[in-house]
Amino acid sequence: MKKNMFLLVCAIVSSVFVWGQDERMISGTVSDGNSPISNVQIAVLENGESVFSNTDGKYTIVADTGDVLTYTYMGMKTITIRVEDVTRILNPIMILDVNELDEVVVESSKRLSQKNIEEQYTVRENIIKTAYGYIDAERSSGRIGFIQEDDITFAAGNILNLIATGRLQGVQIIDGGVFIRGISSIENRRPAVFDVDGQIFTQIPMWVDLGNIKRIAVLNNLAMTTQYGTIASGGVIVINTLAGNIAKKGIVDQAKLRNNFYKDDALDSEGRKNNWPAYKKQLYASTSVETAQITFKELAVTHSNSPYFLLDAQAYFTEEWDRADLGEEIIANHFTPYTENSVLLKALSYQYQEQGQYEKANATYKEVFLLRPNYAQSYLDMARSYREIGSTIKSASLHARYGYLQEQGFMEIDTAGLGSIMDREFNNLLALEKDAVVEKGKRNKLFVAKEDFEGTRVVFEWNDGEAEFELQFVNPGKQYHTWKHSLADNAALIAREKNFGYNTMEQLIDGSLPGNWRVNVTYLGNKSLTPSYLKATVYHNYGTRAQRKEVKVFKMSLKNVNQELLTLRSAMGVASK
Structure with a gap:
């Protein structure tokens, strides 16, 4: 037993803070929240390799797990992001580097500002949010065709089928491409591009959930597409989702900021349900577990490649119908997206813990630990998980092992952030479960700080x-x-x-x-x-x-x-x- 423990400690120590040579391409778009920013320098801090974002704000750079990327642009605050094992896409938003602003008085104007239009977004259906700001169809330079949330039926199945139904006037599918009639480039067979929540895609975004669409609009003339550049010479189809484009509902009350009084204005659980994706609404509308199973099978045809759909389905059957077996079957039959993805595995562990399935949570946290032995969070997660399943000695061992690695210099000592949380957790374990952790004859020798x-x-x-x-x-x-x-x-x-x-x-x-x-x-x-x-x-x-x-x-x-x-x-x- 001691030999096995020694080998396990050695294996963990050898991997701690040795970020593997996991070289991969990191890509994304740099913006200010509304428009892409070109000529932003993206550099790998460790080796000085750098690239610059193009005219569309896009970039691609090679980096290893553990590398630090810096995003630098004159007049903007520099952003630093450490590359993790799951990092593939990074779309940072840069902000102005302003120390102090002089007071400015703006005279009223009859022209609506972007802020004015944004405030009206939720109550006016003829406003669309693009990668370059809001467009008000009443004041635009050309006619804009819309499809609203209430006009989208789930029967279409996916965005391509929705377009094919003809609901978007002037838009047609030719040889698998999406084209907009009336735009000059149609003769040159330039397909339309897609703007989904401010991100530009040249391919049809088949992954967009129809039940999560708030609004679709067609931009079909040069005046409205010029900011996109030549990539949009075939026009733009803009998709605003419920999740990504909820506009502010009013002007910020500065008195509220000074006095910090809560106005009961947070969205409640019923409001969140209204913003659920269509598949979730369909599942929860089921009147029996049998009909729910049929609904799931129908939805899985188009959604089973989404790990978030699977997580929602697992929670639904486990929590609504008390059928943890069906929830587990869903995950087991579609586990591929979670394999070696620590972010998704942690989400699954969270759900298991909420549901009281602590043994399953423990097994899942072990997989995360093997993927991330150099993360302090892995030790905290495992220690908590072992305590949940009654393995208090193993829980205490994880705390002790983390302290040992710090003492030996394999893991850096953190006193300001996680360190205080780890200390509190370990002390609480010893204070409340000392009898299960320490042999009877040694309990008096164990110092346990008084809980503060x-x-x-x-x-x-x-x-x-x-x-x-x-x-x-x-x-x-x-x-x-x-x-x-x-x-x-x-x-x-x-x-x-x-x-x-x-x-x-x-x-x-x-x-x-x-x-x-x-x-x-x-x-x-x-x-x-x-x-x-x-x-x-x-x-x-x-x-x-x-x-x-x-x-x-x-x-x-x-x-x-x-x-x-x-x-x-x-x-x-x-x-x-």
Whole structure:
């Protein structure tokens, strides 16, 4: 046994912080949030290799896992991003490097600004958001054809079939390409390009879920497509999704920012349901598990290649019908997307934990550990997971092993971020489960620090290191503070997380202000078009013998909208989602 443990430690130590030679192409588009930026220098910090973004803001660069990419452009804040094992696409948004702005007074104008148009987006159907800003059809230089959310039927199956139905006037399919009649380049057989939530695609985006489309528009003249350059000489089909294009609903109240009073304006669970993709609405409309199985099989024909559809389906059958066996069958039969993808495996682990399937979560976390032995988060995840399945000795061993690797210099010591969380977790384990960890005769020799906090402890974790979001904590007096996890507001924190390899933070709520607390979240994206998963572990009566916990998982896909996440009903209450 000791020999096996020694070999395991040696294997782990030999791999810690030895970022493998996992050379791959990293590509993406650099923008300011509205328009692409050309001539941005993208460099690999370790070897000085660099490229520049082209006129469309696009770039491609070769990098290894562990390399740091820098994005530099005069007048903009430099962005640094560490390449992870799953990194393939990075679409960073650069912001102005401004230290101080003088007060500016703008005279009113009858011309609508981009901000004015954005504010009207949700209430006017003739506004479309493009990669270069909003276009108001009433004030555009040409006629724009639209398809609205309510006019899209799931029967079409995919975007190509939807186009083929003729719902987009003047758009036709020829030899597998999409062409717009009336645009001069049609004679030269230049196909249209697609603008999906601000990202340009020359191929038909077959992966777009029809149930997630908010609005489609056809830009068919030079005046409207000139900003796209020659690539759009065949016209542009713009697709706004529900997840990526929820516009702001009003002007920011500056008094609210000064006084930080919450206005009960976060999107609730019913509002989130309205923004569910069509496949999820169909599943949850099933009246029996038998009809749900039939619906799933029908949906799987076009959606089974999406790991997020599979995660939703697993959660649905497990949680709605108490059929964990059906949920597991779905994952087992479609496991390929998750293989060697630590981000997806962590999302799956989160769901298992929320569902109380701790053994399955433990097995999945082991796969992540093997993929990421150099991440501090891997040790924390495994230690927590072993504690959940009752293997307290293994949990304590993981904590001890992490400390040993730090002492030996194999892992850097972190005292500001993850270190304090790890110390708190280990101390809590020893304080509450010392009898299961330490032999009876040695318990008196074990020093356990007195817990410095009792109350409600909330630990947040996210599966994707590129995820950017804001957490809003609203106290019983309805005043709030915001924790910002974005490159624009907290680049140093994100760099630190990447360097040490963790994605977690904690919030401690004591009893000094009794009453109901709320936690809301605003998702800002993850530099790709995929969702991210946020796990919240709520510990009630933390540090006492009455300590208990519950896990809530939140799929972040709807961007730029403040959404209700948790309600904490005092230290003795429960969390709701």
